[in-house]
Each structure stands twice: as structure tokens, then as C-alpha cells.
Amino acid sequence: MNLKPETFARIDEVITHYPVKRSATLPLLHLIQEDVGFISDEAIEWIAAKLELQPINVYEVVTFYPMFRRKPIGRRHVKVCRTLSCALNGGYKVCDRFKEEFKTELGQVSPDGEVTVEFVECLASCGTGPVVMIDDDLHENVTEQKVTELSAKIRAEAKK
């Protein structure tokens, strides 16, 4: 596996948190996805060997949890909450506006490679819905106007 040295170091550290190595499966998947962007077959086999498991043990975890992905996404990940409280305040419109801004469909990499827009379930910020998570950052009370601003910001940051 080709990983950053600090990723290897954090992997070795996190395994020590558990009396049973297998427990480190989710943390390792997170660390590798953060480093490489997605979970490849090679990563699955590497984790299995590292934790003394069968590849199927890791594979079944990868396919169960929505946050793990098998292929690369756009440079930025736009996750729009689609659950009830956000939907009641316009979450679906917000999602449509993001799709229009980047001329893309749900789950696809946009033609300019900038974003992947996805619907996700409740982000536990229902009181300030609609909410959108861009990479790690939460944006609250997102209006259509705010989508325009956020999109412009994403494009500006891409040029740097």
C-alpha cells in the first residue's frame, strides 16, 4: 500500500486502542479513505492482512457502511441532508440548485471534476435545516442564494 508515512503511524497507533485487532477495521478504513480518497481492492486486502482477517471480513464492512466508497469522487464532496426536517425547509431545492450549479447528477463526479453531490440522511442539525456538509464542514440554514455563494467559493478555491 502506498500511504503517507503519518497514515502508517496513525494506523499502528489506532490498533493499540483495542484488545481485539478486528475492532480497528472502521478506523483503518477511515484513515485510508482520508489518505487515498476511496477504498480499493488492494486496501481491503491490505487491511485484512494487517488485522489478521479474511478479505471478506473487511469487504462486508465496506459494503455495509454508506460513508465508505469504492471509487474516487470529485475534489469536493457536497452532502445535502434529505431527511424530514431539512426537506420541510427546502432541502430538495437546495440539492437541485447544487446539481444545476455544477451540471451534475447525484453521486456522479461533475464534468469539471470539482464536486460529487450526494443526498445523505439526517446530519443531526435539524434545527438549522436545510444543512449541507462540504467535506468536513457543516453549512446551516442553506438558502438557494447561499448555494450560489458556496458554489462560487468552491470554484474559486479550485483555481488556487
Next chain:
Amino acid sequence: MPEQRRIIFKHIDEPGYTNDIACYLRNGGYEVLKKAVQRKPEELIDEVKKSGLRGRGGAGFPCGVKWGLVDRKSGKPIYLIVNADESEPGTFKDRYIIHQDPHQLIEGIMISCFANNVKQAYIYIRGEFPIGARILEKAIQEARDNNFVGQNILGTGYSCDIFVHRGAGAYICGEETGLIESLEGKRANPRIKPPYFPAVLGLYQCPTIVNNVETLCHVKHIAEVGGEAYSKIGTPGNTGTRIYCVSGHVKRPGYYEFECGKVTMGQLLNEVCGGPRDGRTFKAVIPGGSSAKILKFGERYKGKRKIGADMVDYDWGVEDVPMDFDCLAMIGTMGGSGGVIVMDDSVNMVEALANINAFYSHESCGQCTPCREGSLWMKKITTRMVHGDAREADAALLKGVADQIPGRTICAFGEACSWPTQSFIAKFGDEFKNYHLTKKQEKAPGALELV
């Protein structure tokens, strides 16, 4: 306006209050832990029993009773898992504790660990809180550096560590046995109870306590004032304060902390949250996270309830119901996780249920046929309806499917996914029967854009 009583949320949004340990210590932080580790663990468990504290994660099970069930004779290590999965739609209280006051949680965890002789605790935090996970990790390190966590805590000879474990986007990880499987590095398939009661056969088949974030913050407060004094807050059987997370169609959504049962639904929604949006009226409310049964404004609930030694008649509209576990259960719903979702008259109930059903069918872990197939079938029906192919028989069909799920599954998700459909049909059946007639009409502003 009824007065809030902020205990757990005392410092949330307080200007100048930060989540680092220096700020926490300036505000008297870890003083309760320092005193607690000088006491006998059994005394602390007794205080929690006396307090009457009920779990804030959803089921409202008494915390002291849960701790009392832990197998302490097996000789195996005892684990504490903090349930920070917060994934029930409508609920958003734990995130503020984690982001703004993580040391309150850590102090609560350490007192609970000491009381139960736990040497290793895990905080299971949902994957969608990456910043929250980092804040907790930093806070735990600060607490270690100050000897509140780790080896030989405060020179007592007692050692206990905390690690943060991130989930990865699956709601079923909030269910305690699903959570344990997930923490063991597997799919979050809930376990059959019995025999897998966490108190006996939990993490790594060892005795395990699973408690919600807010619950453990209350433990800190109980250790501070004593179980007796805490039990005087709130109402008998519903002690302490409760954080209500209000979302949807009110003027001022947000989080509000009150003594349990000392505020009614009407006071909360009209006075505290500013009432409905201009020109609108309230239509329905889900009082305890999206799996709780929906209530319809205008409906009345009658019966007898116990107050002290007397049985007293009650005759309530939705607005009159005191917001505690027991009163909400009496009218056929639940306080659950404290998430209050409000809908006004712009909302079409078929569309709202379609949204909820999409959630639950996506989140079923798939082990039990009634849950896996039933939740998907209900979603298919409501999706078909909102896509313009509704039939008069759909209401009966939905009810038929929903009625066959509860009681036939491994975990309570079976109930969680059927209650919305059952209650929407029971209360708004006409809207479902007539949806095929009205579907071509223009949607009211604010309606859910589901199509």
C-alpha cells in the same frame, strides 16, 4: 413564557465559553470527579438509582437499574460505551455537547466509569461528525495531561482510558447491540436479546454499559448535587431536565432545556418557539424523533392518570400534553430522543411519510425479513403515491404492511420503521385515501419536493 432550566446546556452558546480544558477548569470543571473518586463506587451507583434518571437516548430506561444489571461477578472486564451516534431524525442535542462542552461529557464518563469499575471506555461517534471526533480526541488528551483520564487517576490508583471510535454513516449503529457489533469491526447487525444483553454479554462478550451522551452528562450533575436533590427536579418518575430539539415549521427552531414535564407541547411550540410561521397553523407534530407516533392538532386524549396517590381525569389537546416520558406514552406516542418535528398546514402527509419511509428503508440492516422487506415495501408504496400513481386502496395496504412488522424482529428498528406509517394512516387516513384525487393539484408552498 415558561422558564428554561439549563443544567446540561448551561454553557452552550455562552459568549466566551470555549471547549478547551482551561475554560472548563475556570468554570469549576472536574471538581465533581475529584470528589467522586474519594467515595465508594457503590455509593455513586446508589445516587444514580435514587436520582431516578432515565436514559436520554430513546427508550427512557432508568439508568441506575441498567447499571444494577451489570454482571460484576464474571471476572471479565467491564466496558462503558458512550452512544454518540445521534442519528434519529429530528435529534441534535448531543452534537452541541460534543462541540461546545466536551469536558462535561468526559467528566460524566469518568465518574460513571469509576462507579462501575470500568477500565476502558469508548465513545462511539457517528461518522458524519469528523470535527466532533477531533474535538473529543483533543479534549481527552487534555484530560489525560491533567490526570483526569489514564493511569492512576488523581493519585487514587484507579486507571481508565477513553478512546473515540467513528462510525461510518449507518443509523442502526445507534441501536446498542448493533453499535457493539460495529465497534467489534463488523457490520452493525443487532444481536438477539436474550442472551446478548449488553450488561452480561456485550463488547467482546464482556459486561458492557451503553449510555447516551446526555445521560452521562446528567450523571455528573447527580454526583454533584446528590441523587435525592436531583430527583426533586422535574416531576416524579420523570426526574431531571430534558433537552427538546425543535425543528420544522416553527418560527424559532432550536434546543431548549426544561425540567422534565414542566412544559407543555403548546408552551414549547407557541411561547418558546414563537408559534407557526405567519399565516400558517400547526397541523401535526412528531414528539420524540421521527420514529415516534405522530400527533394531530385538534385531536383530544382522555383518560385517568396518577398524580401522587390520586387518580385524576385528563382531557388534553396536543397543546396541553406535558412533555415527559409518561404523559407522551399515555397518549400513544413517546418522548424518545427529544426531537420534536413540527409540520404546519402546508404539508401533505403522504409526502411527509414518503420522506420518512425512504429513511427507514435505507437504514434497515437487513437481517429480519419483516423489517427488510416491509420497510422497503412501505417506501415503494409511498414513493409511487407521490410520483402520481396513488390508489384508493393504498391506505389499507400500507397499514397491512406496517402491522406485520412490530414484534417480529430482532431489534426495535422494526417498531421504529412501522410506527410512522401506522400512526400517519390512523390519523390522516383520509389524506392517503384521497391522494389519488388531489395529486394533480398544485402543491402548497413549502410542500416537500419529493418528485
